[in-house]
Structures are given as C-alpha cells and as structure tokens.
Amino acid sequence: MDVKTVCLGMLTDGPASGYDLKKQFESTFSHFFSAGYGSIYPALSSLAESGLVSCEEIPQEGKPDRKVYAITDEGRARLLEALRDTRPCHKIRSEFLATICFAHLMPPEDIEAVVDHRLDEIAEFQEMVRHFERECLSEWHEGLRFVLGVGKTVTGAMETYIKENRHKLTQRPAAKALSG
Amino acid sequence: MDVKTVCLGMLTDGPASGYDLKKQFESTFSHFFSAGYGSIYPALSSLAESGLVSCEEIPQEGKPDRKVYAITDEGRARLLEALRDTRPCHKIRSEFLATICFAHLMPPEDIEAVVDHRLDEIAEFQEMVRHFERECLSEWHEGLRFVLGVGKTVTGAMETYIKENRHKLTQRPAAKALSG
DNA sequence: GACTTTATATATCGAATTGATATTATGCAT
DNA sequence: ATGCATAATATCAATTCGATATATAAAGTC
Numbered sequence: 001m002d003v004k005t006v007c008l009g010m011l012t013d014g015p016a017s018g019y020d021l022k023k024q025f026e027s028t029f030s031h032f033f034s035a036g037y038g039s040i041y042p043a044l045s046s047l048a049e050s051g052l053v054s055c056e057e058i059p060q061e062g063k064p065d066r067k068v069y070a071i072t073d074e075g076r077a078r079l080l081e082a083l084r085d086t087r088p089c090h091k092i093r094s095e096f097l098a099t100i101c102f103a104h105l106m107p108p109e110d111i112e113a114v115v116d117h118r119l120d121e122i123a124e125f126q127e128m129v130r131h132f133e134r135e136c137l138s139e140w141h142e143g144l145r146f147v148l149g150v151g152k153t154v155t156g157a158m159e160t161y162i163k164e165n166r167h168k169l170t171q172r173p174a175a176k177a178l179s180g
Numbered sequence: 181m182d183v184k185t186v187c188l189g190m191l192t193d194g195p196a197s198g199y200d201l202k203k204q205f206e207s208t209f210s211h212f213f214s215a216g217y218g219s220i221y222p223a224l225s226s227l228a229e230s231g232l233v234s235c236e237e238i239p240q241e242g243k244p245d246r247k248v249y250a251i252t253d254e255g256r257a258r259l260l261e262a263l264r265d266t267r268p269c270h271k272i273r274s275e276f277l278a279t280i281c282f283a284h285l286m287p288p289e290d291i292e293a294v295v296d297h298r299l300d301e302i303a304e305f306q307e308m309v310r311h312f313e314r315e316c317l318s319e320w321h322e323g324l325r326f327v328l329g330v331g332k333t334v335t336g337a338m339e340t341y342i343k344e345n346r347h348k349l350t351q352r353p354a355a356k357a358l359s360g
Numbered sequence: 361g362a363c364t365t366t367a368t369a370t371a372t373c374g375a376a377t378t379g380a381t382a383t384t385a386t387g388c389a390t
Numbered sequence: 391a392t393g394c395a396t397a398a399t400a401t402c403a404a405t406t407c408g409a410t411a412t413a414t415a416a417a418g419t420c
Contacts, residue, residue: 220380
C-alpha cells in the first residue's frame with residue numbers, strides 16, 4: 001500500500017485538500033504512517049489523472065487555488081481492491097535502535113541523552129493519545145480505535161522496557177580477566 | 181542516520197562484503213532497520229570514495245570480484261560523530277495498520293485474513309528471537325541485546341492486543357436507530 | 361504600531377530508498 | 391539432468407523523504 005492508496009482511503013470520509021490530508025497524516029496516522037507534501041501532492045495529481053478522484057478548484061485571491069479532492073465510484077472500487085491485499089507489511093525504521101546497537105562505541109552521557117529523547121517522544125505520543133481519547137474517540141470507526149489501541153499498548157511496553165533496562169547500556173562490561 | 185552510517189557501524193565488528201552486510205540486515209537488524217542491495221552497494225561505494233572504508237578486491241574466476249570492505253580510522257571518527265546525534269528518529273510504516281483503519285470498508289473474512297497474517301509474522305519473529313537467544317545472545321554487545329529485548333517486548337504486547345481485540349473489527353456497528 | 365510566529369495552502373527538487381531484476385557460478389538433492 | 395538454494399555483485403525505474411519556496415491572514419507579543 002502506497003501513499004496514493006492511503007490518500008484514497010482518507011477521502012472516503014469526505015472531500016479534502018492536500019493540506020487537509022497532510023494534517024491527518026500528522027495526527028491520527030502519525031504513529032504508523034507518514035507522508036510529506038512531496039508524496040501527497042503528486043499522489044493526488046496522479047489519482048485525479050486516472051479518474052479515481054475528482055478535483056474542484058476553488059479560486060483564491062493572491063494564493064494558488066484551493067483544490068478539493070473527492071473520491072469517485074471508480075476510486076472507491078480501486079480502494080476496495082487494494083484493501084484485499086491480505087499481506088500488508090509492517091515495518092519499523094528506527095535510527096534510535098540502530099544507534100543503541102553501537103552503544104559500546106559511545107560515551108555514556110550520549111547514550112543517556114538518546115534514551116531520554118526517546119522517552120520524551122513516547123511521553124509526547126501518550127499525551128496525544130489522551131487528547132484523542134478525550135476529544136474524538138467516540139466518533140471514530142472501530143478500525144481507527146483499534147489502531148490507536150495498538151499504538152498505545154506497544155508504546156507503553158517500549159517505555160517500560162526502556163526504563164527497566166537502560167542502566168545496562170551504560171554499565172561498561174566487567175574486566176575481561178574475570179570472564180576469560 | 182542513513183544506510184551508509186549503519187553499514188559503517190556494522191563494519192566496526194570486522195571487514196565484510198556487501199553480501200555479508202545484507203545478511204546482517206536480514207537477521208539481527210531486520211526488525212527495526214532494513215536495506216536492500218540497491219542501498220547497500222551504493223553506500224559502500226560512496227564510503228570507499230570518501231575514504232571512510234577501504235576495499236580489498238579478491239579476484240574470482242567467472243564471477244565479479246569479491247569486495248571486502250574495512251572501516252578506516254577516518255571512518256571510525258565519522259561514525260562516532262554521527263552517533264552523537266541525540267535525536268535519532270523511530271518511525272513505523274505499517275500498511276497493516278493503514279489497512280485496519282479502513283476495516284469498515286472491508287468484508288469480515290478479509291479482515292480476518294489480514295489479522296491472521298500479521299499474527300503469523302509475529303510468530304515468525306518470535307521464533308527468530310528464540311533462535312538468537314539460543315545461539316548467539318551471549319556473544320552480543322549489550323546494545324544489540326537491548327535492541328532484541330525491545331523487539332521482543334513490543335511485539336509480544338502487539339500480539340496480546342491483537343488477540344484480545346480483533347473481534348471488535350468484525351462486529352458490525354449496532355443499528356443506528358438505537359444510538360441516534 | 362512594529363515584529364514574530366502560526367496557520368492556510370500549493371508546489372517543486374535533489375537525494376535516498378525500495379523492490380525487482382539481471383548475471384554467473386557452485387553445490388546439492390530428486 | 392533439472393531445478394533449487396546459496397554466493398556475490400550490480401543496476402534501474404518508481405517511490406518517498408526532507409527541505410525549501412511562495413504568498414496571505416490572523417493572532418500574539420514587545
């Protein structure tokens with residue numbers, strides 16, 4: 001599933017501009033799928049060109065036209081087809097974990113800083129989750145709730161693991177003489 | 181941190197070919213950082229060009245030369261510099277969760293298939309973890325052990341959440357008359 | 361009142377990455 | 391003998407990333 005397909009899916013909730021979709025990528029989708037303008041705008045253009053979305057251009061003074069996209073019947077059909085892929089992948093790209101792999105090459109204070117930063121990001125995510133739970137969870141489809149639940153659970157587990165095991169990263173290994 | 185930096189880090193454990201590094205991306209690193217030949221070979225060429233690794237070409241009959249790369253002092257210095265970035269990102273790209281977001285557009289049997297597939301992948305990962313724990317955990321740096329621990333914990337939490345909540349995805353919402 | 365930041369909104373561009381494919385040889389099993 | 395797995399390098403189009411440019415309005419701050 002590429003950015004095009006996710007955009008198509010988002011448009012099933014109603015017409016939206018590229019800017020609107022970007023906001024959704026930054027909020028509800030941020031913890032498991034990201035896309036920048038450099039992916040979204042070309043995706044929408046391409047979808048429009050192949051008739052999967054329609055585009056209404058609303059003229060604005062001084063600014064570029066606001067372009068509101070809506071999914072077409074053909075687009076809806078194509079989306080359902082794409083969703084039938086029963087082997088969607090789930091991939092992590094963690095520069096954090098990659099850094100930790102080389103912790104033995106780093107001074108302890110740098111390791112601490114990296115770990116602290118990850119915990120800060122986790123806290124930030126949890127804050128966002130609480131916000132969603134207060135504000136909009138009740139209006140959401142079950143799928144979105146499930147996805148938020150996964151994020152919350154997984155992130156909580158990671159937080160616990162990091163807090164319980166971080167001390168091992170800064171302990172230098174015992175003198176080799178003892179183990180060899 | 182890009183593929184180049186990770187390759188540089190892997191080479192601190194000793195000289196290796198692109199093929200060797202690919203195997204490491206497919207085993208120990210697979211659950212948090214992936215890279216294909218299309219990234220690895222250009223990365224190694226570029227590192228060699230800037231003197232961060234040296235390359236010994238071992239001629240072979242009929243096949244292209246085997247190229248064994250080793251990190252240089254300059255490469256080691258550059259790596260340490262790169263590792264000082266205290267804000268390495270941690271990003272998930274999950275076509276699985278994206279699909280689930282649109283579960284309300286899918287027939288229940290497709291949802292079941294998607295969820296089953298994810299659980300299969302999780303089981304496969306856990307099998308790999310057990311293999312590592314049996315075979316090589318004792319020789320690993322603390323960093324790599326920590327990273328494996330994170331993977332194990334996070335994946336276990338995801339598995340539990342999915343098993344406990346998957347039924348909600350196939351329950352169609354109650355008749356609107358009751359809630360409106 | 362002047363200044364800065366934030367939000368609205370589209371667009372592009374080079375660089376990095378992905379995923380697939382090509383090539384060639386060896387060894388092993390059926 | 392035919393196919394399959396492994397070893398090993400390499401390339402390529404398509405996609406994605408991250409940063410930047412452009413332009414205006416509103417809202418906050420000194």
